Amino acid sequence: MRIKLDLESEESFPEWAFGKHAIQSMIYSHLDxxxxxxxxxxxxxxFFTFSDLYPRGHFKPGVRKSLIISSPDEGFIETLYEKLLPDERFYLGNHSLRVISIKKFRLRPRKAFITGSPIVVNARPGMGRFFTFHHDGSLDYFIRAITENAVRKYSSFTGEYFQLEGPLFTRMIPRVRKDGWVDVYVRVNIRGKYFDVPGSTWKLLEAKITPDNRDFYAFVMDAGVWILNSLGFGFINPIRPTRA
Incomplete structure (x- = not known):
C-alpha cells in the first residue's frame, strides 16, 4: 500500500539541501x-520505504515534486495517511515544503520493476561495509544477497515459511553513469554521523511472477529491496517491460 505526496516549496534551494534522514524524521514525527x-x-x-523526490532538480517556488511512501503493513499506511494533513507545511532540514495533495493507493506487482531509489547491499566479509560493483563486481553475490534477504523479511512479516523458486529477479539492466560505473553514492546521516552510502539503480528488474509468489512480490514492492529501506533505499515501482 502506498501514499503519494505532492509538495511545493516557497523558496529556491538546491536538491541536496537535505538528505533522506530528514524525510525519515518527518515520517517518524507523524507517528509520534x-x-x-x-x-x-x-x-x-x-517494513516501509520511500522513493527519492521526483522529478530531479533544484527546488523552486511553484515547482511541484512528489514523494511516495510504501509499506506492506496497511495499518502503517492508514495511520500515516490520517496524520498527514492537506495544506500542512513540514520542515526537511532548514526548508519547508507545503503539501499540495495526498493520495492513498495500491499497486499490483507486474513482472518488471524499476528502482525509485538506490538498492543498498551489505558487503561480503572483508570487503568493507557496503557492496559496490566497483570493488566487488560479483553480480551473483548481489542477486543471491537480495533474494535471501527478501525471503527472510517476508517470512518475518507473515510468520510463515516461504521458499522462492529461483532468484528474486531473472533479468536486470542497470543504469550506468556517464563514467561507466554502476555505483551511485548518497550522503546520509546514520546515528549522528554522515556517510556516503553506495548503491545501484536499475532501469529494469524482471521477475517470474506466478499465482504462488504474487503476494511475495507485492510485499517486496512495498517493503523495499535489501537494507536501509526505512532510510529510503531499495524502493521499486512496477512497470511494463520493454525489450532492450
Missing part, C-alpha cells in the same frame, strides 16, 4: 502519538 511511535527504536525490520 500512534501505535507506531516506537517503530524508530525497533531493532527488527521496519
Amino acid at each position: 502519538s500512534t501505535e507506531y511511535r516506537k517503530l524508530h527504536d525497533s531493532k527488527s525490520f521496519k
Whole structure:
C-alpha cells in the first residue's frame, strides 16, 4: 500500500539541501502519538520505504515534486495517511515544503520493476561495509544477497515459511553513469554521523511472477529491496517491460 505526496516549496534551494534522514524524521514525527511511535527504536525490520523526490532538480517556488511512501503493513499506511494533513507545511532540514495533495493507493506487482531509489547491499566479509560493483563486481553475490534477504523479511512479516523458486529477479539492466560505473553514492546521516552510502539503480528488474509468489512480490514492492529501506533505499515501482 502506498501514499503519494505532492509538495511545493516557497523558496529556491538546491536538491541536496537535505538528505533522506530528514524525510525519515518527518515520517517518524507523524507517528509520534500512534501505535507506531516506537517503530524508530525497533531493532527488527521496519517494513516501509520511500522513493527519492521526483522529478530531479533544484527546488523552486511553484515547482511541484512528489514523494511516495510504501509499506506492506496497511495499518502503517492508514495511520500515516490520517496524520498527514492537506495544506500542512513540514520542515526537511532548514526548508519547508507545503503539501499540495495526498493520495492513498495500491499497486499490483507486474513482472518488471524499476528502482525509485538506490538498492543498498551489505558487503561480503572483508570487503568493507557496503557492496559496490566497483570493488566487488560479483553480480551473483548481489542477486543471491537480495533474494535471501527478501525471503527472510517476508517470512518475518507473515510468520510463515516461504521458499522462492529461483532468484528474486531473472533479468536486470542497470543504469550506468556517464563514467561507466554502476555505483551511485548518497550522503546520509546514520546515528549522528554522515556517510556516503553506495548503491545501484536499475532501469529494469524482471521477475517470474506466478499465482504462488504474487503476494511475495507485492510485499517486496512495498517493503523495499535489501537494507536501509526505512532510510529510503531499495524502493521499486512496477512497470511494463520493454525489450532492450
